[in-house]
Amino acid sequence: MSKALDGVRILDFTHVQSGPTCTQLLAWFGADVIKVERAGEGDITRGQLRDIPDVDSLYFTMLNHNKRSITVDAKNPKGKAVLEALVKKCDVMVENFAPGALDRMGFTWERIQELNPKMIVASIKGFGPGPYQDCKVYENVAQCAGGSASTTGFRDEVPLVTGAQIGDSGTGLHLALGIVTALYHRTHSGRGQRVTCAMQDGVLNLCRVKLRDQQRLAHGPLKEYSQYGEGIPFGDATPRAGNDSGGGQPGRILKCKGWEKDPNAYLYFITQAPVWGAICDMIGEPGWKTHPDYAKAEARLPRLNAIFERIERWTMTKTKFEAMDLLNQHDIPCGPILSMKELAEEPSLRATGTVVEVDHPKRGKYLSVGCPIKLSDSPADVKRSPLLGEHTDEVLTELGYTREQIQALRAERAV
Ligand code: COA
Numbered sequence: 160m161s162k163a164l165d166g167v168r169i170l171d172f173t174h175v176q177s178g179p180t181c182t183q184l185l186a187w188f189g190a191d192v193i194k195v196e197r198a199g200e201g202d203i204t205r206g207q208l209r210d211i212p213d214v215d216s217l218y219f220t221m222l223n224h225n226k227r228s229i230t231v232d233a234k235n236p237k238g239k240a241v242l243e244a245l246v247k248k249c250d251v252m253v254e255n256f257a258p259g260a261l262d263r264m265g266f267t268w269e270r271i272q273e274l275n276p277k278m279i280v281a282s283i284k285g286f287g288p289g290p291y292q293d294c295k296v297y298e299n300v301a302q303c304a305g306g307s308a309s310t311t312g313f314r315d316e317v318p319l320v321t322g323a324q325i326g327d328s329g330t331g332l333h334l335a336l337g338i339v340t341a342l343y344h345r346t347h348s349g350r351g352q353r354v355t356c357a358m359q360d361g362v363l364n365l366c367r368v369k370l371r372d373q374q375r376l377a378h379g380p381l382k383e384y385s386q387y388g389e390g391i392p393f394g395d396a397t398p399r400a401g402n403d404s405g406g407g408q409p410g411r412i413l414k415c416k417g418w419e420k421d422p423n424a425y426l427y428f429i430t431q432a433p434v435w436g437a438i439c440d441m442i443g444e445p446g447w448k449t450h451p452d453y454a455k456a457e458a459r460l461p462r463l464n465a466i467f468e469r470i471e472r473w474t475m476t477k478t479k480f481e482a483m484d485l486l487n488q489h490d491i492p493c494g495p496i497l498s499m500k501e502l503a504e505e506p507s508l509r510a511t512g513t514v515v516e517v518d519h520p521k522r523g524k525y526l527s528v529g530c531p532i533k534l535s536d537s538p539a540d541v542k543r544s545p546l547l548g549e550h551t552d553e554v555l556t557e558l559g560y561t562r563e564q565i566q567a568l569r570a571e572r573a574v
Contacts, residue, residue, distance in 0.1 A: 162189020305362020
């Protein structure tokens, strides 16, 4: 079966996490992703957070599946010539260098267009044009600058960053969409274009509902936030809301049986209005179905703390899985807090390829997250990440270099 992006060639100049997430997705969809690295060191993540000496880290292997690796010194004139040959041959260049680095290498947008007018150049930067455009940015900087940290955590505590890599992987996802959109546009424009994603913008996009709440504040308190029920006045910016639901259906994380010892014995419980009657029956409060303080969603808003305390007295009598089974019989939305251990061992995630076991020649078997996007006619088979420079000879040969020329490039440290 052919893959959706068969025939698309990606010159992958990405490193660390944000860019590699993007090109890994494109590789899973069938693109030929040629990752360019510096000889000797390669992508810095190969050596970061290593769990086994001298073996590519899980940080690297889990972000660079299905790619080929070629080592080229972009600052060596002969290495640069190799890159120019790749620019002519590829459809897309993806990079997430610090601002200005690609230009300093000599690959300005004008130069790339001269070499290949059909090339799409896709970039991730920390910030878009403006006061911070020249800054280097990592995940947590983006979470803080994009509105996530100021709205995550508990109201009277410090801002929190989240474990979900919304700045890096989130922006990589945004960029991948930009690239396939530009590829589609090229089918009728015949031209390449620049695709840029700023991590601040990507995070803000994912925090859209919090900008919604910022504007709602002008028209009164945010009644679904627990601080409303607690009688605490709102300030002039969207506050941190703990585990309150970000939507119109109030929700909380509640303790389940075993919470005293198990840090993940919790359940997210949503008091969705249409199933309120079923919730009342389940927790043993049938009188709440008709009581004027509880029957209507609006009446419940100032009482959410008391309501969730009562529901928690029920969830604490069940394990998170027992509660999940019972509640789902009545379509009451809820979700167990699953640990990474539980996710790694979950058979249904293995069956769908969302969690995959990969074999690596130096590391042996390890687990990874497979492609979370399922295409019925283009399934993603996860192949191990490349060793540093594993495909240098292969790619150079495809570019027309002879064995002797490759040896000469190596002798001059150009590749
Ligand atoms: N051959 C020769 N030089 C190479 C090379 C190659 N194959 N690959 C990279 N380099 C050089 C670059 O040209 C650059 O040199 P210069 O500064 O002299 O122009 C240098 O390596 C370092 O690149 P840089 O991107 O500045 O790396 P860094 O480790 O200092 O910074 C980041 C890392 C992530 C902070 C930075 O790249 C960045 O802000 N990127 C954009 C935002 C982003 O994606 N952040 C999230 C990362 S998960």
